[in-house]
Each structure stands twice: as structure tokens, then as C-alpha cells.
Amino acid sequence: MRLSDRVTGSFVATLGVLATYGGSQFPPVPGQDVGPSVFPMVIGIGLILCGLMIALGIGHSYEDEAEADLAAVQGPSQQAEPASPLGSRLWALLPPGLLLFYVYAVDRIGFVPTAALMIFASALAFGARLRVALPLAALAPIAIHLIFYKLLRVPLPPGLLPMPW
Amino acid sequence: MNELLEAFRLVLAPDVLIAILLSSIYGLVVGSLPGLSATMATALLVPVTFYLSPIAAVASIIAASAMAIFSGDIPGCLLRIPGTPASAAYTDEAYAMTRNGQAEVALGAGLWFSALGGIAGTISLVVMAPVLAELALNFSTYEYFWLAFLGLMCATLVARSSPVKAIASMLIGLLVACIGMENPGGVPRFTFGVAELLGGIEPIPALVGVFAVSEVIRAIVSPEPPPLPARKFGRILAGQLALTRKYWRQMTRGNVVGIIIGVLPGAGADMAAWVSYAMSKRFSREPKKFGTGHPEGLVEAGASNNASLASGWVPALLFGIPGDTITAIAIGVLYMKGLNPGPTLFTERASSMYALYIIFILANIIMIPLGIMMIRAASSILRAPRAAIMPVILVCCAVGAFATGNNLFAVILVAVFGIIGYVMENNGFPVAAMVLGIVMGTMVEQSFVTSLIKSDGSLLPFFERPVSAVLAAMTISALLWPAFIWSWRRFRLRRQEHAL
Structure with missing residues (x-):
């Protein structure tokens, strides 16, 4: 912009x-x-x-x-500017929008589902194929949860999908 | 002597060594990915440092930032996309060397002279810090005010943008720092009734938003960079000794310039690289060769940006005034870990200071083997699709900001600052100046208001003490410098017109 x-x-x-x-x-x-x-x-x-x-x-x-x-x-x-300025401007709102989604959802459905949705949506927005986006959305939140919850003791809400550790 | 031994004991603790190794690898990987800067690598590391011992926390920041600055050279050299802004100055040169089939020499020079530059910077830190600490013991609020102000002015001077816009960004940062109750009257300012704003805006969420989220936004609206062709490298350090012998003058000049720029509060590695590259071209015997794959400028600028990194810690440690955005983050970590910056750090926590020196040297030594490994692995790491990295970074931004205070409001701040950073950067407002404003706002206001109260509202005492007069002169000349350059150019242009 x-x-x-x-x-x-x-x-x-x-x-x-x-x-x-x-x-x-x-x-x-x-x-x-x-x-x-x-x-x-x-x-x-x-x-x-x-x-x-x-x-x-x-x-x-x-x-x-x-x-x-x-x-x-x-x-x-x-x-070089992207071809459609209006479309690209809307894409620009996706990352902050997903962060607000995180704030809204994380206490309701828990960290792992929220992060999985965020990663899935943004991976697709970056043009990833489902073959990449699905495993990434399934595995990356668990890895992040392991690092931040287990090793760094950040109290991430368990929500619908509590992790075994 | 006892303190030195104690320092070695602190550094050689297993948790510190592991922290150095892991954060080095982290810094190398993040720095090499285009668009992910050294500052962003450091900002995302902060939540992790909460849970480390003080020395391990500082060590991880030192190691990660030093590695990231070097590894920013890798994509610059291979893809013509600088990995960090500090490599942008000589990306063209390095890429030209790759096209001439000298990728090993270019990358090797980046690595070798980065490491040497880092060590030179560390030596300057060791020599300068105690002398300046002695001086700093006599500082009053007047001097601190000018120092902080000088740092802010330098941050606007070095931004490669319009100086007016840079000053505006800096002022916006200071205004953000006004939010909250932490002010001379204890009155809530600009909180608009939001309870979360009473505590003020923490620098870390702002940093993460401005440097990481805005980068994700930029990535989403711009086309994917070309993939790196797989290639085998020959011996990477071969010929570096010969280069050192041939260009030792340039290397030393780069080190000295880097150190000076680093020590200036507010000016960091990006600027050091630009200035040194320009200087190298200016003083070279063969300036025509620059831009065609000539290692001379590479040597000087590579030596310069890593030297500035270490000397940037001088104002940070002594006055609590950041030398650049990386040390701005580091200051926050120092406070958090009870290593409050200030001249007394030397008398009270001497062993920690020595430990810091040792970590700097250690990080620059292990940079060489790790860097060689990184260069060899670069073709596979740089092939990682952006669509897989950016989403994970976005989640890390959210979790990292949350972890700074276990508070979801920080995540909202990250989103807001992501948008602000993106819009500002796109319109030529340098965000680094704003970030320094946010980090230093409280300190500038405190020293300003305390000084005014002491002087009964008179401005004269701001200029009366000898050191503060010198600092004031430096600050004011930094403020007037762009105007001076502008009128000088006008004058020269007019003379040329007359001559025609």
C-alpha cells in the first residue's frame, strides 16, 4: 500500500x-x-x-x-507490484487477521487446533499444495507446543485437544 | 584474575555451551532465509531466553545475531537476494563473483572476514568499555538525556530514507512509549480506557510485529523468490589467507569503521556495511572493478558489519542505550535477567562482563566451522518452500508474544504493529527508528523531565556541563546534518551550472 x-x-x-x-x-x-x-x-x-x-x-x-x-x-x-492491487491488499490483512483469530480462539478450542487452523489457512494463502499444507498443519503445532509448553513452560491452553505431556 | 576464572566457569557450563550451539544454528538458518532478518531472529528468540540462566540468555542472543549477520550473505551471493539488510550493500558484488564461478571465494570471504571482524569488534569492546564506564560514572540526567537523544538522532540519520520521515517515525515511537502510567505524574496517558494499556506497550510485541509479522505480510503479497539451483562447493576457505594479506588495509579500515558506527548509539550493522562498501570503492586503486565481482569491497564491508555488532554492545552495556535494534532487544533481556546495564556492571558483576567477552570470541570462532557447514547445506535449506516457513513463523509470533507476559493482549499488539510496520515501511518510514523510539521513550522522558525539574524549567543547564555540551553539539549536528548536505549539493549544482 x-x-x-x-x-x-x-x-x-x-x-x-x-x-x-x-x-x-x-x-x-x-x-x-x-x-x-x-x-x-x-x-x-x-x-x-x-x-x-x-x-x-x-x-x-x-x-x-x-x-x-x-x-x-x-x-x-x-x-514489481503484484498484478491486482486490491486483491493483494486484502491478502495483506490475512496474517494480522489470523493473529486476532488466535486471540479469539485459543482459550476456546485450545492451542493445537487454533495453531493448526492458522497454519493451514496461511499455507494455502502462500500457495502450498494440500500435500504440504495438511501435514504441516498437523505436525507443526504439536512441535511448537512441545517446545513452548514442555521445555519453556509457557501455559498454552489445552482446550479440545490436550497433549499427553 | 579470579573474576576471569569465574567468567570461564560461567561460560563453560553445559547449559551455556548448548545455548550457544543451538542458537548459532538457529541464527545461521534464519539469517540465510531471505526476508528473515537478524533482528527478527533475535526478537523471536527472546521468549526462549526467559527460561535460560542469565549468561545462557545473553549468550544465545550474541551467538544468534552474529551468525545471522554472516549467513545473510549466503542468499545474497547465490540468489542475489540479501538474507539480512546488513548484506544488501554488497549483494551485487557477491552475486557477480558467483556468476564468474567464484562462489566459494565470495562466501569464504564473507565468512572469514565476518569472523575476524567480530573478533576485532570484541577487542574494541574490551578496550573501550572500562574507559567509558569510568566516564559514565560521572554522568547526570543531562548527559543521559543527550546520549539517548543522540542515539535516536543517529537512528534517523542512518535510515536509508528521507530524514524527515525517519524523525517522524522516531517521534511516533516516542509517542507510543508515552502510553500507560509510567510517567512523571503517574497519570494514565493515551490509554482510551483500555485497562491493558495502563502498563504501557512492551517493546517485544512491538518488535515482533514490526519485524516479523510485517515481513510475513510482505511475503504474502510478493512473488516467491526463485529456487536455488543445487550445487557443489569447492574448498571454501582456500585463498582467504592470500586475500587477507592482499587486502589487510581494507580489512582494518572496515573493522575500524564498523567499530565506530557500532559504538554510536542508534547506528548498526546495516549502516556499517553501506558506509564501508562506499568507502572501499572510494579509496580503491581499481574502483572500476567494483560491481564486476571484485572481492575488495566484500572484504571491507564484511569486516565492517560484524565488527559493528560487537561494538554496538558498548552503549548498550554502559548506558542502557541500544547501539542498534539487536542490542535494543538485548537490553530488555539484560534487565530481565538482573544484569542491569550501567557503569556499575563492571564493579558489581565483573565476572559476567568477562563472560560476555568470552562468549563473543567463542561465537566468532565457532562461526567458521558452522558457517562452512551452513554454506554446504545452503542449497537444501534455501529450497524449503516459503509456504511452509511463513505460517510457522506466524504461529511463533503469536506464541512468543504471549509468552512474554502470558497475556493475550500482547498478541493483539503484535497484529496491530504488524500492520503499522508494513504500511510505514512501504511508505518510506523506517521502522527501526520507531522501534528505538519505543524502547528508549521512557528513558528519554525520565531524564528530560528530571533534568527540567532540577533546573527549574531552564534549558541552560543542558549545555553547561562539559560532557553534556559535547553530546549536545553532536546531537544538534546530527539533526542539522541532512540540511547541511542538501544545501551543499545545491551549492555545488549551482556552481556547475555557472561553469557551463
């Missing part, structure tokens, strides 16, 4: 305004001039300045240079 400098700059500046305003609302420490509101306000003002400069395109020449350097190393083929 590539946005124009104007968009990202205004976003940064807005964030700065919010931080400055939010910072100014914090109650002061009695008897002190300097309290919890100073630091967020300094940051907020900095963000406003940076946001404006980004929106105006100041410093953009550095980026072009760095990109040219990197393109020289990696070759232009790596930079």
Missing part, C-alpha cells in the same frame, strides 16, 4: 495535533511546573513540523536516492 507523501504527511501532522491536545489535558503534578504533559506536547509539536515537511515533499530526494541504490542491488524485478 503506497500512499502519497501528502496523505502520510497530513496523517503525521494530525497525529501531532492530537498528541499536543491530548498532552495538554493531563493534570499537572501539584507544585511542579514540569509534569506528564510536557513530553507528549514536545513530541506532538515535532510531529506537526515533520508532517508538514513531509506533505510539502521536503527530504524526498533522499528517498529517491536510497531507492535507486536498493534497486541497483536487488534489480527492478523485485520491486
Whole structure:
């Protein structure tokens, strides 16, 4: 997702305004001039300045240079955008979505089933064949469970499928 | 002397040796996979270190990061895809050598000069640390404020992006660090009524999200890299001694530059490699050969990035200020393990310090045999399908973040920072600067506010003490440097136009 400098700059500046305003609302420490509101306000003002400069395109020449350097190393083929921008943008939401699924499901159905579903879904999204995705989804969660639960003693919820160890 | 013996005893404990060996293999494998950086390898290692003894925990981080930086050279050399950003500077050169049929020389040079560079960096750590510790004992909050600020400014300077965007990322990181109750007034800030945010945002979930999840996202929207053709390698270290003799000047220069960049808070291995490669080309007698498979730049940059790795620990150990993103993670582990960074580490925990030196040397020595094995195994490891690795990494991100506090909120943070990291990186905002902002935010604010309270709101004392004046001058010049470069270029361009 590539946005124009104007968009990202205004976003940064807005964030700065919010931080400055939010910072100014914090109650002061009695008897002190300097309290919890100073630091967020300094940051907020900095963000406003940076946001404006980004929106105006100041410093953009550095980026072009760095990109040219990197393109020289990696070759232009790596930079090629996928064919359907909207489709690829939706794919980008899959990994964070699966993490949220983990948060939702792990206490309900347990670690091993949740992880198996996550791995299966993301392996298919990466274009794995069923021949690879199914055994991976069956075995990898058990191996991860063994390492984290048994060796590192992380309390992973057993849920529907408790492991024998 | 007793402390040195004690240090050897600490390092030679079986759990430490096993931790070094396993994390070395882990670092080699992860570093060699394109897209998985040394920082990510270290971040995913943190939950594991919770359950190790202090020395074993630090040892595993040192070993894994050193190996990952070297093994990033492998796919760069064979596939023209850098395994870690620190190898990107000389990927082209190494790949050109492979095409000329000199893959062994290129990989061997990467390995040999990485190991030598790592040892040089360690020596610098041994020499510099006690001297700086003495100095650091006299530091007050003013100096700490400038040091932390200097680190943040260096992180923005070295980002290969627009300096304005880098500063913006750094400020966003500082703003994230404001969240929670840990501030001078003890007031909940920017928590929006979410109870989990009262404790603030831990750096580890943010790191895992920004460096690992965003990498998974990037992989899912980009085409799979080409598979590596199977190949047999000849003798890997053959000819490296001759190269060392021929290019010892370049090697030393690379080591020194790497050490200096590493010591600067905020600047790490990526930058060391870029600067050293450019320097090598600049000072070479045969600059025309660069880019066509000439080992000179490879020697210098390879020597540089591993040297910076060890010297990056100097500010981390002495001031608690990370030299780069890897030491930013390491500082968290040090605190967790009761080895609080600071000058007193030398007086109170001298044996631990010596143990750390020994681990660095040991890791760089075993890098050579393990690296040779890794190079020979590379063609089969690099053939592992991305569709099998990335899903497992995603689950490890979830479990790893959960393990940092047995709290599912951390997993949500990982998802959120994954998106933030992906969007920022795609728009030219360097995420490393944001991460350093998050890690150092509390410290910057504390030293800033305490100093302001001490000085009754006056800014003058920030510049009055000699050391703080020097640090202030360095920080401000780091801030103004991009503007200076820009106007200098304009000036030169105009002169050229006039000449025409």
C-alpha cells in the first residue's frame, strides 16, 4: 500500500495535533511546573513540523536516492507490484487477521487446533499444495507446543485437544 | 584474575555451551532465509531466553545475531537476494563473483572476514568499555538525556530514507512509549480506557510485529523468490589467507569503521556495511572493478558489519542505550535477567562482563566451522518452500508474544504493529527508528523531565556541563546534518551550472 507523501504527511501532522491536545489535558503534578504533559506536547509539536515537511515533499530526494541504490542491488524485478492491487491488499490483512483469530480462539478450542487452523489457512494463502499444507498443519503445532509448553513452560491452553505431556 | 576464572566457569557450563550451539544454528538458518532478518531472529528468540540462566540468555542472543549477520550473505551471493539488510550493500558484488564461478571465494570471504571482524569488534569492546564506564560514572540526567537523544538522532540519520520521515517515525515511537502510567505524574496517558494499556506497550510485541509479522505480510503479497539451483562447493576457505594479506588495509579500515558506527548509539550493522562498501570503492586503486565481482569491497564491508555488532554492545552495556535494534532487544533481556546495564556492571558483576567477552570470541570462532557447514547445506535449506516457513513463523509470533507476559493482549499488539510496520515501511518510514523510539521513550522522558525539574524549567543547564555540551553539539549536528548536505549539493549544482 503506497500512499502519497501528502496523505502520510497530513496523517503525521494530525497525529501531532492530537498528541499536543491530548498532552495538554493531563493534570499537572501539584507544585511542579514540569509534569506528564510536557513530553507528549514536545513530541506532538515535532510531529506537526515533520508532517508538514513531509506533505510539502521536503527530504524526498533522499528517498529517491536510497531507492535507486536498493534497486541497483536487488534489480527492478523485485520491486514489481503484484498484478491486482486490491486483491493483494486484502491478502495483506490475512496474517494480522489470523493473529486476532488466535486471540479469539485459543482459550476456546485450545492451542493445537487454533495453531493448526492458522497454519493451514496461511499455507494455502502462500500457495502450498494440500500435500504440504495438511501435514504441516498437523505436525507443526504439536512441535511448537512441545517446545513452548514442555521445555519453556509457557501455559498454552489445552482446550479440545490436550497433549499427553 | 579470579573474576576471569569465574567468567570461564560461567561460560563453560553445559547449559551455556548448548545455548550457544543451538542458537548459532538457529541464527545461521534464519539469517540465510531471505526476508528473515537478524533482528527478527533475535526478537523471536527472546521468549526462549526467559527460561535460560542469565549468561545462557545473553549468550544465545550474541551467538544468534552474529551468525545471522554472516549467513545473510549466503542468499545474497547465490540468489542475489540479501538474507539480512546488513548484506544488501554488497549483494551485487557477491552475486557477480558467483556468476564468474567464484562462489566459494565470495562466501569464504564473507565468512572469514565476518569472523575476524567480530573478533576485532570484541577487542574494541574490551578496550573501550572500562574507559567509558569510568566516564559514565560521572554522568547526570543531562548527559543521559543527550546520549539517548543522540542515539535516536543517529537512528534517523542512518535510515536509508528521507530524514524527515525517519524523525517522524522516531517521534511516533516516542509517542507510543508515552502510553500507560509510567510517567512523571503517574497519570494514565493515551490509554482510551483500555485497562491493558495502563502498563504501557512492551517493546517485544512491538518488535515482533514490526519485524516479523510485517515481513510475513510482505511475503504474502510478493512473488516467491526463485529456487536455488543445487550445487557443489569447492574448498571454501582456500585463498582467504592470500586475500587477507592482499587486502589487510581494507580489512582494518572496515573493522575500524564498523567499530565506530557500532559504538554510536542508534547506528548498526546495516549502516556499517553501506558506509564501508562506499568507502572501499572510494579509496580503491581499481574502483572500476567494483560491481564486476571484485572481492575488495566484500572484504571491507564484511569486516565492517560484524565488527559493528560487537561494538554496538558498548552503549548498550554502559548506558542502557541500544547501539542498534539487536542490542535494543538485548537490553530488555539484560534487565530481565538482573544484569542491569550501567557503569556499575563492571564493579558489581565483573565476572559476567568477562563472560560476555568470552562468549563473543567463542561465537566468532565457532562461526567458521558452522558457517562452512551452513554454506554446504545452503542449497537444501534455501529450497524449503516459503509456504511452509511463513505460517510457522506466524504461529511463533503469536506464541512468543504471549509468552512474554502470558497475556493475550500482547498478541493483539503484535497484529496491530504488524500492520503499522508494513504500511510505514512501504511508505518510506523506517521502522527501526520507531522501534528505538519505543524502547528508549521512557528513558528519554525520565531524564528530560528530571533534568527540567532540577533546573527549574531552564534549558541552560543542558549545555553547561562539559560532557553534556559535547553530546549536545553532536546531537544538534546530527539533526542539522541532512540540511547541511542538501544545501551543499545545491551549492555545488549551482556552481556547475555557472561553469557551463
